Amino acid sequence: MVSIMGFVACLATMALHFIISKPKADDLFGKDRSMRILDPLRWPILFLTLLFVEQKWNLVGALRKLVFLLALLCFAVLVVTGFVPPLILGKAISGWWLVIHATFSPVFAACVAILAVMWADNSRLDKNYWPWLNRVLRRLPQSNTLVEKYELGRKICFWLILFLALPVILSAVLSMFTLFGTYGQELLLGLHRYSTLSLALFSMAWLYLSVMTEMQKNAAG
Amino acid sequence: MSQATVVWLCMPFFFGLPGAFADEKLGDVSDGGRSVSVHVMPLLTEGESDGEGEQIYPDDEPLLPFSTRQTCGECHSYATIRRGWHFNDVEPNVAAGRAGHPWILSEPGAATQIALSYRRWPGTFDPKRLGMTPAAFVRLFGRQMPGGGPGEMVERSDEPEEVLRGYVTGPLEINCLACHDAHYGYDQSEFAVQIARQNFRWAATAASEFASVTGSTAKVPSMFDFRISEVFDDPKIRPPAVTYRKNAFDEKSNVVFDIEREVPNQRCYFCHSSIDAVEEQPEKWQVDEDIHISAGLKCVDCHRNGLDHNITRGYEYECEVSDNPLAASSSCEGCHLGDGSAAPVAGRFAAPVPEHPGIPPVHFEKLTCTACHSGPRPGQNAIRTKTAMAHAMGTLGSNKSVDMLPHIVYPVFAKNTEGKIGPHKLIWPAFWGEMKGSTVEPIDFDIVSSVTAQVINRQDVPRSGDWPKLTDEQITKGLSRFASQVADGCQAVYVTGGRVYKLEDGKLTSAEHESAGAYLWPIAHNVRPAAQSLGVRRCEDCHSTDSPFFFGLVPVDTPVVSAGGTAKEMIDFQGLSRPLKWFFAFSFVFRPWLKVVVLLSSLVILGVVVLYALRALGFIAGVFVGKD
Numbered sequence: 142m143v144s145i146m147g148f149v150a151c152l153a154t155m156a157l158h159f160i161i162s163k164p165k166a167d168d169l170f171g172k173d174r175s176m177r178i179l180d181p182l183r184w185p186i187l188f189l190t191l192l193f194v195e196q197k198w199n200l201v202g203a204l205r206k207l208v209f210l211l212a213l214l215c216f217a218v219l220v221v222t223g224f225v226p227p228l229i230l231g232k233a234i235s236g237w238w239l240v241i242h243a244t245f246s247p248v249f250a251a252c253v254a255i256l257a258v259m260w261a262d263n264s265r266l267d268k269n270y271w272p273w274l275n276r277v278l279r280r281l282p283q284s285n286t287l288v289e290k291y292e293l294g295r296k297i298c299f300w301l302i303l304f305l306a307l308p309v310i311l312s313a314v315l316s317m318f319t320l321f322g323t324y325g326q327e328l329l330l331g332l333h334r335y336s337t338l339s340l341a342l343f344s345m346a347w348l349y350l351s352v353m354t355e356m357q358k359n360a361a362g
Numbered sequence: 363m364s365q366a367t368v369v370w371l372c373m374p375f376f377f378g379l380p381g382a383f384a385d386e387k388l389g390d391v392s393d394g395g396r397s398v399s400v401h402v403m404p405l406l407t408e409g410e411s412d413g414e415g416e417q418i419y420p421d422d423e424p425l426l427p428f429s430t431r432q433t434c435g436e437c438h439s440y441a442t443i444r445r446g447w448h449f450n451d452v453e454p455n456v457a458a459g460r461a462g463h464p465w466i467l468s469e470p471g472a473a474t475q476i477a478l479s480y481r482r483w484p485g486t487f488d489p490k491r492l493g494m495t496p497a498a499f500v501r502l503f504g505r506q507m508p509g510g511g512p513g514e515m516v517e518r519s520d521e522p523e524e525v526l527r528g529y530v531t532g533p534l535e536i537n538c539l540a541c542h543d544a545h546y547g548y549d550q551s552e553f554a555v556q557i558a559r560q561n562f563r564w565a566a567t568a569a570s571e572f573a574s575v576t577g578s579t580a581k582v583p584s585m586f587d588f589r590i591s592e593v594f595d596d597p598k599i600r601p602p603a604v605t606y607r608k609n610a611f612d613e614k615s616n617v618v619f620d621i622e623r624e625v626p627n628q629r630c631y632f633c634h635s636s637i638d639a640v641e642e643q644p645e646k647w648q649v650d651e652d653i654h655i656s657a658g659l660k661c662v663d664c665h666r667n668g669l670d671h672n673i674t675r676g677y678e679y680e681c682e683v684s685d686n687p688l689a690a691s692s693s694c695e696g697c698h699l700g701d702g703s704a705a706p707v708a709g710r711f712a713a714p715v716p717e718h719p720g721i722p723p724v725h726f727e728k729l730t731c732t733a734c735h736s737g738p739r740p741g742q743n744a745i746r747t748k749t750a751m752a753h754a755m756g757t758l759g760s761n762k763s764v765d766m767l768p769h770i771v772y773p774v775f776a777k778n779t780e781g782k783i784g785p786h787k788l789i790w791p792a793f794w795g796e797m798k799g800s801t802v803e804p805i806d807f808d809i810v811s812s813v814t815a816q817v818i819n820r821q822d823v824p825r826s827g828d829w830p831k832l833t834d835e836q837i838t839k840g841l842s843r844f845a846s847q848v849a850d851g852c853q854a855v856y857v858t859g860g861r862v863y864k865l866e867d868g869k870l871t872s873a874e875h876e877s878a879g880a881y882l883w884p885i886a887h888n889v890r891p892a893a894q895s896l897g898v899r900r901c902e903d904c905h906s907t908d909s910p911f912f913f914g915l916v917p918v919d920t921p922v923v924s925a926g927g928t929a930k931e932m933i934d935f936q937g938l939s940r941p942l943k944w945f946f947a948f949s950f951v952f953r954p955w956l957k958v959v960v961l962l963s964s965l966v967i968l969g970v971v972v973l974y975a976l977r978a979l980g981f982i983a984g985v986f987v988g989k990d
């Protein structure tokens with residue numbers, strides 16, 4: 142129930158936010174575009190396109206994109222295999238669901254670790270955000286720079302994802318050792334369940350904010 | 363208070379307690395004393411026309427056998443006791459409960475082994491469906507019965523001759539001594555001898571430590587009256603005669619029974635023993651007992667009952683069908699984990715609360731406790747076992763061959779009715795039957811015996827009690843002969859090895875059939891020590907591509923030569939997908955790599971988080987000290 146409410150709330154918030162603060166179509170797709178009737182299709186295509194992060198033309202850039210895409214795939218598979226059985230089928234994860242879940246999880250863990258190393262520096266909350274913090278603390282006048290807000294949100298989500306990845310991964314792997322009895326195992330399972338839910342929600346938020354950041358940048362020209 | 367009221371209130375004390383206590387007998391309710399009640403008492407004979415019995419004196423002529431119904435029933439309500447689990451199988455209104463060890467009619471000469479039970483356990487047949495009367499049933503299986511149940515139905519039959527014979531043999535009353543007599547001289551195998559001699563009425567007396575019985579009712583005429591001393595002209599007819607030991611009676615003609623309320627294990631073992639039937643059979647001294655017994659418990663510590671003898675069987679969901687108040691707390695879970703009731707009940711008999719380190723909780727949803735803890739550790743092939751009830755163990759002249767029928771196989775890890783996998787014993791039914799539509803009913807066993815005698819040469823039946831080698835020609839011949847014996851619209855079939863054999867246009871065909879499926883019943887004992895349980899060393903005990911738990915072979919037992927040597931996998935009895943279980947097991951090869959990758963990944967993530975957290979802290983600290 143918590144999971145369903147979490148997913149619904151997250152998706153609804155993002156949808157509402159998108160409707161309220163989406164850039165103008167003219168800014169994104171150009172004022173003199175033909176066949177405006179296709180605009181409803183342009184939005185999701187743009188959204189998907191922006192999901193694939195910018196690739197720099199070097200080995201690290203290619204690797205970064207590859208790892209990100211792999212992580213994205215694993216994330217999707219893990220969310221489906223982890224949440225569909227209990228939320229939709231009403232049964233504990235087992236059988237092929239479990240096999241697929243367990244197969245993709247180490248890949249996801251490795252991808253997150255690699256991305257952590259690669260993106261950590263770009264995701265620093267450095268002194269550039271000091272003015273923003275001052276504005277939040279009402280020590281400076283308010284600004285409406287959306288890109289800045291999205292980037293900050295994205296970076297906070299990034300660190301929360303990394304932070305939550307630890308209990309998600311450790312709760313799964315530690316249960317494979319003979320360290321915890323039944324009570325401990327159930328505790329680990331609960332920890333895995335709720336930290337995974339949080340991780341999934343923050344990952345969705347991170348993806349949304351990344352897309353919105355890029356969208357705003359594109360709209361700004 | 364008026365004088366009249368006082369008189370009425372005091373009346374019970376002057377005239378005895380009326381009403382509610384009228385039917386209560388001396389031994390029905392304990393006064394709370396924990397000391398042993400000494401049983402010095404008169405022996406009473408069977409009552410005439412269900413009347414009261416008369417006391418037996420050492421100088422009676424003839425000496426009669428004592429009746430447990432009368433002797434024990436003097437102080438304990440026999441009618442209440444007979445409702446107990448061991449005696450109520452013939453009662454139609456009693457819940458069948460979890461499938462248990464059936465009685466197995468096995469006759470190598472008829473190529474038959476078939477599970478029988480008066481309870482409605484799916485896969486067993488009511489003896490009546492094989493034309494077996496209660497008397498015939500008792501003659502076959504009474505050796506290991508505690509009396510009562512069908513034993514008290516021998517005088518109730520549709521056939522007058524059976525009724526008359528019932529008066530001669532007597533009923534097989536509940537033999538209280540079979541369980542409660544702790545005297546070293548009590549001999550249950552003598553009880554079995556008396557059953558074989560059709561001396562049902564005399565069986566308990568003969569087994570007791572202070573009497574012996576000679577003779578047999580098998581050949582005495584149906585008008586025989588056991589209360590009259592009768593000598594027959596034919597020297598081969600020797601009616602039963604009782605001799606009581608000289609010192610059995612005291613000066614008041616009472617006898618002493620060595621009665622234990624808490625039944626000694628040895629008494630249970632007479633009917634509830636089993637042994638692995640393998641070529642290199644281990645000796646008794648090489649085999650450990652159940653861990654609970656080794657820890658000092660008795661069978662009846664867990665399997666308990668009150669006066670109603672509604673003993674707890676000890677399985678997980680028993681409390682749903684049993685009104686025994688201890689049913690919930692007498693299962694493995696109840697004793698070791700508690701039954702979830704408000705007041706804690708776990709830990710009785712110092713039962714340790716298991717920790718199960720490293721075992722994911724999903725195992726407790728999918729497996730019974732016994733799956734990992736009971737029976738022998740599974741090998742690549744399920745093995746044969748012999749049980750006391752099926753193989754007459756402990757009786758005089760019992761066949762010690764490992765090949766003796768019935769062929770019971772274990773441990774078979776199968777899904778039970780509650781959807782959990784646990785170890786079972788299994789037999790493949792083999793019987794001659796008649797098929798109507800998709801249902802198969804066994805043919806009357808007297809007919810089967812006479813027909814198969816013409817088909818299977820007695821010399822071809824091994825002395826070991828094993829199957830004869832049954833050829834397709836013999837089955838064809840048998841089915842041809844049975845064709846005239848079956849009811850209209852039915853077809854004669856032979857069921858064995860999970861298949862139904864029948865004649866189609868004179869040709870023998872066979873196919874797997876639901877009615878030919880194996881009968882399985884769960885096992886709980888012997889419980890192994892925790893250190894020997896499955897999974898205690900590593901997950902691969904079960905999760906490997908050749909683990910006996912999923913992929914062990916269960917031999918398909920059949921006398922048919924052309925179908926011999928086949929086997930099924932355990933997973934066939936588990937309702938699981940073989941490719942899935944194989945792949946899942948295969949993935950355990952990579953489990954150590956997975957652990958390494960995941961642990962390294964989390965170390966890297968932790969490193970990044972800690973590193974940047976420290977840098978952030980440094981930055982914030984710098985701001986606060988005015989560096990930036």
